[in-house]
Amino acid sequence: MGEAFRIGIVGTGMICQDAHLPACLATPGVRVTVLVDPEADRAAACAQRFGINPLIARDVAELPGHVDGAIIATPNHTHADLAIACLDAGIPVLIEKPLATTLADGARIKDWAAKSKIPVAVGYCTRFWPSVVVVRELLQSGKFGTPKRFAFQYGAAGGWTPYSAYHLRQESSGGGAMVVNGTHYLDRALYWFGYPQSVVYQDDSHGGPEANAAATISYPELTGTIRVSKTEELTAGCVVETDAGILIHRDWRDPVLEFRLSGMSRSRFVTGDPGMSMAGRPNMYRLQIDDFVKCCRSGRQPQVGVDEGLAVIRLLEELYGCRQTMPDDWYRASGVEGRTT
Amino acid sequence: MRVAVFGASGLIGRAVVQRLVSHAGLEVQAFVHNTGNAWPLLRFGLSLRTADLCSRRDADEAVRGCTHVVNCALGVDDELVEGMRNLLEACRRHHVERLVHLSSVTVYGEPPASESTDERAPARARRGTYGWYKMEQDRMVLRAQQQGLSSAVLCLPHVVGPGSRLLLAVLRALREQRFTLVDDGIYPVNVVDLANVCHAVELALRCSRVDGRRVFITNDDSLTWRDLISALAPLAEVVPDGVPVIASDAARALTGDQLTLAQAALTILTFEQVKAVLRRTVLQRNLALAAAIRTCRRLVRGACVGRADFTPRMASGSRAEGARLDPALCLYQLRRVRHSCDRAKRELGYLPVCSFAQSLSAFRRWYETAHGVGTEWWPLLRELST
Numbered sequence: 001m002g003e004a005f006r007i008g009i010v011g012t013g014m015i016c017q018d019a020h021l022p023a024c025l026a027t028p029g030v031r032v033t034v035l036v037d038p039e040a041d042r043a044a045a046c047a048q049r050f051g052i053n054p055l056i057a058r059d060v061a062e063l064p065g066h067v068d069g070a071i072i073a074t075p076n077h078t079h080a081d082l083a084i085a086c087l088d089a090g091i092p093v094l095i096e097k098p099l100a101t102t103l104a105d106g107a108r109i110k111d112w113a114a115k116s117k118i119p120v121a122v123g124y125c126t127r128f129w130p131s132v133v134v135v136r137e138l139l140q141s142g143k144f145g146t147p148k149r150f151a152f153q154y155g156a157a158g159g160w161t162p163y164s165a166y167h168l169r170q171e172s173s174g175g176g177a178m179v180v181n182g183t184h185y186l187d188r189a190l191y192w193f194g195y196p197q198s199v200v201y202q203d204d205s206h207g208g209p210e211a212n213a214a215a216t217i218s219y220p221e222l223t224g225t226i227r228v229s230k231t232e233e234l235t236a237g238c239v240v241e242t243d244a245g246i247l248i249h250r251d252w253r254d255p256v257l258e259f260r261l262s263g264m265s266r267s268r269f270v271t272g273d274p275g276m277s278m279a280g281r282p283n284m285y286r287l288q289i290d291d292f293v294k295c296c297r298s299g300r301q302p303q304v305g306v307d308e309g310l311a312v313i314r315l316l317e318e319l320y321g322c323r324q325t326m327p328d329d330w331y332r333a334s335g336v337e338g339r340t341t
Numbered sequence: 342m343r344v345a346v347f348g349a350s351g352l353i354g355r356a357v358v359q360r361l362v363s364h365a366g367l368e369v370q371a372f373v374h375n376t377g378n379a380w381p382l383l384r385f386g387l388s389l390r391t392a393d394l395c396s397r398r399d400a401d402e403a404v405r406g407c408t409h410v411v412n413c414a415l416g417v418d419d420e421l422v423e424g425m426r427n428l429l430e431a432c433r434r435h436h437v438e439r440l441v442h443l444s445s446v447t448v449y450g451e452p453p454a455s456e457s458t459d460e461r462a463p464a465r466a467r468r469g470t471y472g473w474y475k476m477e478q479d480r481m482v483l484r485a486q487q488q489g490l491s492s493a494v495l496c497l498p499h500v501v502g503p504g505s506r507l508l509l510a511v512l513r514a515l516r517e518q519r520f521t522l523v524d525d526g527i528y529p530v531n532v533v534d535l536a537n538v539c540h541a542v543e544l545a546l547r548c549s550r551v552d553g554r555r556v557f558i559t560n561d562d563s564l565t566w567r568d569l570i571s572a573l574a575p576l577a578e579v580v581p582d583g584v585p586v587i588a589s590d591a592a593r594a595l596t597g598d599q600l601t602l603a604q605a606a607l608t609i610l611t612f613e614q615v616k617a618v619l620r621r622t623v624l625q626r627n628l629a630l631a632a633a634i635r636t637c638r639r640l641v642r643g644a645c646v647g648r649a650d651f652t653p654r655m656a657s658g659s660r661a662e663g664a665r666l667d668p669a670l671c672l673y674q675l676r677r678v679r680h681s682c683d684r685a686k687r688e689l690g691y692l693p694v695c696s697f698a699q700s701l702s703a704f705r706r707w708y709e710t711a712h713g714v715g716t717e718w719w720p721l722l723r724e725l726s727t
Contacts, residue, residue: 151721153713158350158377165376165391168383176380204381211380212711225718230380231504232711239721248724260724330503330707334699336536 005293008034008067008091010060010082011074012046013163015096019125020071021050023285030293034066042163064089069296071123072096075166076174080105083120087112092119094292094302098183099309101174103317106310113306119295121288121302122309124187128287131256131276135240135249136192144259145244147193150224152185154251155234168209175320176209182228186215186312187304188238189226193219195311201319202326212326215319254278343368344546345407347394347428348414350379352504353443353497353538357411360539362387367546372403374414394424397431404431409546412442421474422481429485440492441545442482443538444555446531447472448496452675460496460555460684479555486553493545493689496555497538498531498680499673502700503707507532508573511670512708515570515577516726519667521585523592523674526567530673531680533559534700537693544689551688557680560700561693566674572701576708592671 007024009016012035024032034055037043043056055066060082063070069092072082080100086093087109099122100106113120126132138144160180166172173179178186189196196217203210211230216223227234236251245261254277255270274280288303295302344361348354349371361367362385372392373379382389392403394414404410410432416424425442432440448464449457451472456462464479466472479494486492499507514520541558545551567581574581587595685691695703709715713722 149718149721151713151718151725153722153725158375161375161377168376168379168389204384206384208383208386209380211378214713225713227713227718227722229711230378234712235725237725239724241721246721246724250725327706327710330703331536331695331699333706334695334702336695336699336703 002029004029004031005296006031006033006066006068007289008032008036008054008057008060008063008070010036010063010070010072010086011096012037012039012043013073014161016071016073017046017049019285020073020096020289021046023283023289024071025050025052026283027286027289027293030289034063036060036063036070060085060089063091067091069094069292071292075162075164075172076179077101077166077172080108083109084112087116087118087120090116090118092121092292092296094121094123094288095309096123097125097187097309097312098122098174098179098316099306099313101172101179101313103310103313106306106313110306110310119292119299119302120306120309121292121295122304122306123288124184124304124308124312125284125288126184126188126251127191127304128284128291129256129276129281130273131249131271131281132188132191134257134271134276135247138247139192139240139242144247145242145262147222147240147242149222150189150193150238150240152189152224152226152238153234154181154185154227154236155229155232156181157231157233159230170209173209175316176203176205176213177211177228177230178203178213178215178316178319179209181230182213182215182226183312183316185226185228185238186315187308189217189224190308190311190315192240193222193224195315199315199318199322200324201322202324204326204328205323206325214326217315252278256281342409342546343370343407344409344411345370345372345404346411346413347372347392347403348412349373349382349389350377351413351415352506353500353535354411354413355381356502356535356539357413357542358382358387359385360536360543361411361546364539365543370403370407394427395420397427400424400427400431401434404428404435404437407435407437409439410437410441411542411546412440416474418469418474422477425478425481429481429490432490433485433488438491439546439551440482440485440490441542442478442492442494443542444479444494444496445472445475446496446498446557446676446680448476448479448555449678451672453678453680455678457678458681460557460680483553486551490553491551492553493548493551494553494555495538495541495545495558495685496680497533497558499533500535500538501532501560501697501704502535502695503703504535504711505704507673508704508708510667511569511573512577514667514670515573515579515584518579520570520670521587521592521666522566522570523587523671524589525586526565526570526674528566528674528677529679530564530566530569531559531676531678532564532697532700534693534695534697534703536695536700536703540694541685541689541691544691548689556685556688556691557682558685558691559680559682559693560695560697561682561686562697563679564697568697572697576705576714587666587671589675592666592675595666596668596672596675 035043036057072095200216203213215226240247248258257271350373392399450465464476571581
């Protein structure tokens, strides 16, 4: 094995400690050499927790010379400036999703990446599930018919609680549930079906970050929905209806892929590939790091690149641009005094 | 009046905050333990802070400057007691004018004693259960009241209305054919709608006649489990008459958590339906016995390891033959008492503002929107849940 790939992680909050840092430590040939955080104590505590001894830095300006690549794992609104600072110093970046909070910021990153010819990867980690790639191949090859309708869904009551609580401020998160969770599904929809022709969108933001959202995205011969909730438990995954039957892709749960053939209500089969079962499925963050390292070393494009990250922001802005208010005054029709949702 | 609401991101806390801000026009400071599900609160443009009631410092800083406190905070075991202690200390230190604490009917045990139609019945939750910790909290509040902290304790049954965990659990069990009606669903189901809880909290904040003792807050109706299932069946896409039924002695045996294999077997063998099978042919008798033993083994194994997904099946020969049982929902049906909210009416001037029919309508509208039921997408979304 050659020299270790040196990684700096910018931001030592929850996604660093729960995902990126453990993934780096578990990846052979990767070494975390710098932790960057304006709160140096937190970075030091993080290093101690994981039993590593990296350089603790307060600013990305300290990265050059110490790393071969950096992971930007900071609040969303800081992605663009930090990524550009790294690119300017010649450092490839893996940017935690979303690429940025605005299309303009995303475009700035893309321009710098193009100008510097330095790899930029975007952290849509679920793309590293083998089943996601298999579904794309199935749909694009037409082997399971022509898609007619699809429905993505994700819902959790609570859950992800970043240390800085940046997700609660629209200016730092760029939105609400549709950004934090929904962008994974927007990305997957774009990956499977391409960019839609028209969109309809509803949420309950009332001027703040939305907790519940539902988008309908349409193509000439295909239409689908993406529903996300941060108040309700909804089984996560996607169902695609084709003229051959129904394909069910479940997140986090076995069986990952399930097929039902049209006109055969009792026919149901599931994938037997151990690479796709939850038990045998490799950690997606590890695969993401692996891909990032390989593209830094070989100069090839990352599996999820800046163009794809930018397409998600574009779609997100389109959705927010046609926002309608989701009904949430459940008692009004019953004539109950006092609004309570 | 400046009201601190703890547990503001939970189902009840969120509704209380919204009610106090938009209906009562009060100044509210919302506190959450963590920010994971705090998003819906942000729409009210109110001040939102995190506070860990298990930290004396957090509790003290949170209560400072507030005249009234509403405690909707959840917790696990000792956290409930520790958090309550810190909150009461903070209330006393900062001369809070009124504490409204949310308690639970589980303080009366599982199942509750028949005399607990009235709040004065002795609380007798088994040590270590959720009800026991809530009982400890209630005792602490009563002591604080006796020491001068004006306090109201609102004792709630299952909460219904939009987002109700009970209704969601019943719907899911119906859809997955895990729901079994005990004694044909004749027993009362004690529920309170969110709107009624919020109304009661508002009254308790303003009322001068509170004494730190529990007050039942319910919908004050005569709802039975059969009524509940009939109302929810269309949403679950099942026929109410198709819901299996078991006798309460069977339900008690199958939901017991302290049974030995022998006890469980003996209990099951006393079921009328099982006795009837035992009088049949040798083959039927042997099959029934084998099924009963399997049920007992799974029952005991499930109880021993505390498996949450433990779902015993009824032995052949019973009316609910082959049905999987949801033990928690069976247990709820064995609470045969109807808690009366007469005291709340007398002391707080409480009158429910929302009937069960209105509550169910609100729940249905919420459920259809939140889960996509009834939309063009529902046939696809339903595939994910099954």
